[in-house]
Amino acid sequence: MKAKKTFFRWGDGVIYFVLVTLCAVLFLLPVLQRNRALTAVITVGGETVETIDLAAVDSPYTVQYAGCTIHVENGAIGFSHADCPDRLCVKTGMLRTPGSAAACVPNRVVVSLIAKQKAFDGVAY
Amino acid sequence: MKRTAAEKIALLGVFGALALVLAFLENTLLPDVPLLPPGAKIGLSNVVTVLCGALFGGAAAWYITALKALFAVLTRGATAGLMSFAGGVLSTLALCLLLKKTEKTVSYLGVGVLCAAAHNLGQLLMSMALTGSFALWHYGKYLLLFALLSGTLTGLVLCVLLPRLKRTARFSHIFANNQNAEQENWR
Numbered sequence: 001m002k003a004k005k006t007f008f009r010w011g012d013g014v015i016y017f018v019l020v021t022l023c024a025v026l027f028l029l030p031v032l033q034r035n036r037a038l039t040a041v042i043t044v045g046g047e048t049v050e051t052i053d054l055a056a057v058d059s060p061y062t063v064q065y066a067g068c069t070i071h072v073e074n075g076a077i078g079f080s081h082a083d084c085p086d087r088l089c090v091k092t093g094m095l096r097t098p099g100s101a102a103a104c105v106p107n108r109v110v111v112s113l114i115a116k117q118k119a120f121d122g123v124a125y
Numbered sequence: 126m127k128r129t130a131a132e133k134i135a136l137l138g139v140f141g142a143l144a145l146v147l148a149f150l151e152n153t154l155l156p157d158v159p160l161l162p163p164g165a166k167i168g169l170s171n172v173v174t175v176l177c178g179a180l181f182g183g184a185a186a187w188y189i190t191a192l193k194a195l196f197a198v199l200t201r202g203a204t205a206g207l208m209s210f211a212g213g214v215l216s217t218l219a220l221c222l223l224l225k226k227t228e229k230t231v232s233y234l235g236v237g238v239l240c241a242a243a244h245n246l247g248q249l250l251m252s253m254a255l256t257g258s259f260a261l262w263h264y265g266k267y268l269l270l271f272a273l274l275s276g277t278l279t280g281l282v283l284c285v286l287l288p289r290l291k292r293t294a295r296f297s298h299i300f301a302n303n304q305n306a307e308q309e310n311w312r
Contacts, residue, residue, distance in 0.1 A: 007284055011231035015239050019273055026266035046257020085202065101260040105252050106204045112260030 029099075038098060038113055040077040042070065045108045052077065054113075066107040077111055078102060137177065137185055141192045144173035148193055152201070165271045168241055172279050172286075174213070175220055175236060179287055183221040190217045204255065211251035216244035233287060237280025241272040 038054040044065050052072060060073035067083040071094070078094035079087075084106040092102035101112035148170035170193060178186030190213035198206030219239050223231055245268040253261050 007232055008234060009230055009232045011226060012235035012238075015231070015235040016273075019238060019242055019269065023266060023269045023273065026269065041260070043256070043258045043260070084204075086205075099263040101263055103252060103256050103258075103261050103264075105208070105255050106202070108256050110256045110258040110260045112258070112263070 038075060038096075038115070040072070040095070041112050041114060043110045043112075065109050066104075068104045068107050068109045070109075070111060077113070079104060079111065082107065133181065137181065137188060140173055140177050140185075141189055144170045144189050144193055145196050147173060148196065149200070165268065165275070167275045168244065168279050171216060171240060171244060172237075172282050174217060175233065175240060175279070175283055176286065176290070178217070178220045178224055179227065179233070179283075180290065183217075183224060186217050186220055190214065207255065208248050208251050212244040212247040215247035215250075216240045219243035232280075233283035234277065234280035237278075237283055238273060238276030241276030241279065242269060245269065245272045 040052040040054050041048055042050040042052070042063070042065060049065060050063065054072070054075050054077060057072055057074045060071065062080060063070050063072065068079055068089065069081040071078055071080040073094075076094040076096050079089040079092065079102055082089050082104050084104055089102050089104040089109070089111075095102055095111065095113050098113050098115040101110060103110040151166050151169050174186050174189045174193075177189050190210075194206055194210040194213055197209035217240075219242075220236065223236050223239060227233065227236065246265075249261060249265050249268055253259060
């Protein structure tokens with residue numbers, strides 16, 4: 001009974017190496033392009049409906065899009081309520097770092113944070 | 126062996142039911158662990174998909190995948206169904222690519238990890254397609270990290286489970302590549 005000999009083969013090593021490397025690169029990329037000026041972008045069905053400069057927010061407020069309530073405060077944004085069954089967007093919590101995003105897939109609402117300078121050619125308010 | 130076809134259908138039914146029960150338990154009993162990315166699951170029902178692929182061949186894995194997607198549509202709605210479908214298709218594709226290599230180069234640990242990663246990639250692509258936004262791409266790193274952990278877990282389960290199932294004499298005449306299974310045990 002030497003079935004355990006087949007537990008780990010070289011192909012597994014290759015799969016693990018590729019995936020772990022890819023994972024490490026994805027985690028390190030945002031660290032390299034750290035940027036303090038945060039801009040939140042809200043899209044509904046792929047259309048950008050609102051762009052918020054989070055550094056310029058004085059007091060917290062909420063906005064509503066397609067059944068989702070989005071909470072905005074200084075330096076952070078997140079879903080506070082949604083009418084979908086699983087509420088994964090609310091469970092994602094408040095977003096604070098560039099590149100992070102939350103989405104309500106049933107309502108097709110996405111909130112994402114971008115570093116201000118690199119994001120768009122121009123941002124209209 | 127006239128009974129083989131009927132027995133295979135019956136066994137596939139049992140495995141299909143097992144996949145649905147595991148998927149259901151995963152959705153209700155393990156709603157969300159705080160540290161994990163939201164929506165992440167261990168992929169217990171994917172164990173059954175790989176199991177069927179290894180025991181009966183790729184077609185059986187596709188059958189389980191279709192069954193799971195249909196079940197998700199019926200119980201959790203169209204969005205969940207589409208997500209399950211996208212993840213299942215990529216995961217089963219990865220499984221079918223690896224199945225031929227499981228004799229020598231890859232063990233079920235690697236199969237579990239790659240299938241988990243493919244499953245999460247499929248769900249990520251589907252969620253990006255549904256929202257029409259690339260913003261969720263940044264979520265991929267968490268999904269990939271979690272796929273590594275959960276894939277290792279399901280891979281370990283498979284490594285323990287498969288040799289024992291293949292050795293089960295009662296059904297051994299139904300399983301595909303049975304000769305290889307015999308050799309594996311004595312190697």
